[in-house]
Amino acid sequence: MIVIPLGVSSATPTAVRHLPSVALWRDGNVYLFDCGENAQMRLLQAGIKRSKVDTIFISHMDGDHIFGLFGLLSTLQLQRRDKPLSIIGPVGLKKMIDGVMSVTELTIEFDINYTEIKKDFEHQVVLEEEEFYVEARPLKHTTFCIGYRLQEKDKPGKVDAQKAQEAGITEDAHFKALKAGDDVTLEDGTVVHSADIVGDPRPGESFVYVTDTEFCENAVRLAENATILYHEATFGEPLKEKAEDTGHSSAQDAAIVAKTAKVDRLVIGHFSARYSNQFLLLKEARGVFEKTWLAYELRPIFTNPTQEKDIITPRVEIIDLKDKRAQRPKKEFKPASGTRKPGFKKKRFKRKPANARYYKGNDSDKPQRPRYNKPYKKDDADRSQSSPHRPSKPLPITPRTPFDDFDRF
Numbered sequence: 209m210i211v212i213p214l215g216v217s218s219a220t221p222t223a224v225r226h227l228p229s230v231a232l233w234r235d236g237n238v239y240l241f242d243c244g245e246n247a248q249m250r251l252l253q254a255g256i257k258r259s260k261v262d263t264i265f266i267s268h269m270d271g272d273h274i275f276g277l278f279g280l281l282s283t284l285q286l287q288r289r290d291k292p293l294s295i296i297g298p299v300g301l302k303k304m305i306d307g308v309m310s311v312t313e314l315t316i317e318f319d320i321n322y323t324e325i326k327k328d329f330e331h332q333v334v335l336e337e338e339e340f341y342v343e344a345r346p347l348k349h350t351t352f353c354i355g356y357r358l359q360e361k362d363k364p365g366k367v368d369a370q371k372a373q374e375a376g377i378t379e380d381a382h383f384k385a386l387k388a389g390d391d392v393t394l395e396d397g398t399v400v401h402s403a404d405i406v407g408d409p410r411p412g413e414s415f416v417y418v419t420d421t422e423f424c425e426n427a428v429r430l431a432e433n434a435t436i437l438y439h440e441a442t443f444g445e446p447l448k449e450k451a452e453d454t455g456h457s458s459a460q461d462a463a464i465v466a467k468t469a470k471v472d473r474l475v476i477g478h479f480s481a482r483y484s485n486q487f488l489l490l491k492e493a494r495g496v497f498e499k500t501w502l503a504y505e506l507r508p509i510f511t512n513p514t515q516e517k518d519i520i521t522p523r524v525e526i527i528d529l530k531d532k533r534a535q536r537p538k539k540e541f542k543p544a545s546g547t548r549k550p551g552f553k554k555k556r557f558k559r560k561p562a563n564a565r566y567y568k569g570n571d572s573d574k575p576q577r578p579r580y581n582k583p584y585k586k587d588d589a590d591r592s593q594s595s596p597h598r599p600s601k602p603l604p605i606t607p608r609t610p611f612d613d614f615d616r617f
């Protein structure tokens with residue numbers, strides 16, 4: 209499995225973080241967990257075809273987690289998708305999507321299979337496939353919110369080739385039968401037992417998505433022994449009270465869930481816009497649970513890097529805007545002082561005479577001062593491009609500051 213965070217912000221996007229969405233690649237199919245604004249563009253930038261999306265899981269109906277859904281559906285329609293799409297989430301999903309489609313007069317021609325989860329549920333298997341299933345449990349947020357676990361079924365053990373040869377197994381059909389757990393009777397009447405040739409079944413991998421919740425028991429139940437737990441960490445411990453008031457977790461809460469559930473790897477995301485340095489949250493979580501990673505947009509997380517390495521390659525360069533060194537243009541090589549190139553002449557600057565600033569001459573060849581308040585004319589456009597007074601670099605985008613208003617969560 210490959211987990212690709214598409215947006216790791218909470219509530220409001222920042223200059224460098226997008227709204228919540230996580231893509232999960234498994235055996236050629238893509239599963240989306242939440243679909244915040246920009247999810248479809250982030251999919252593209254992550255190097256994932258939008259047509260590969262098979263099922264979308266929605267945690268709850270807050271706008272920041274679902275507003276990307278309409279744009280994605282519209283794109284899929286324009287791409288003339290013909291295979292069905294499944295959308296799983298809280299009750300009311302179909303009504304909302306139908307409402308938007310009818311107002312915007314968009315007709316979706318492919319089938320959408322809805323699975324709506326009712327508010328009073330305790331546990332539900334929402335998707336059952338041949339090789340995996342997805343279960344859901346309610347979480348503890350200010351609105352009805354659902355956590356998901358995608359669990360691969362156990363894989364059959366490996367066939368011991370040497371033992372099989374010794375037992376006289378040569379046909380492919382016999383190998384398959386043994387792998388499936390069936391005993392095989394050879395032509396001479398010998399019975400070869402599957403248990404003697406095939407090793408123990410290998411446990412399947414699992415991905416757990418827990419977002420927008422206070423610390424709760426269901427989060428631990430979902431995450432039990434998971435391969436990857438993606439857990440929200442909206443706040444740091446100093447804002448614990450705010451986290452409780454708004455139905456969110458601190459980084460430490462996420463780590464406690466991971467530790468209690470004995471997961472292999474915790475990935476924290478869904479950061480409040482106030483944290484321009486999310487490493488504060490990582491440090492806090494690692495204090496409790498060492499095997500914690502930060503969710504980093506478009507950076508894939510592999511459950512098996514040796515097999516999954518080059519399957520998904522981001523189409524954009526991932527640059528941490530906070531890392532000033534990464535952005536600095538590389539300096540050209542300059543030889544050290546004393547090793548001058550042949551023909552190199554040191555520039556000499558002549559000092560201007562003291563009276564140089566006073567213009568001495570007649571008015572006709574006096575240089576013209578640039579005029580600033582000149583009325584704009586169409587043919588001035590080209591000239592203004594080359595004006596020395598125009599800033600050559602675009603102004604930087606101002607990132608969020610702690611002084612912005614963050615009361616809406």
Ligand SMILES: [Zn+2]
Nearest residue numbers: 218219272420
């Ligand atoms: Zn949220």
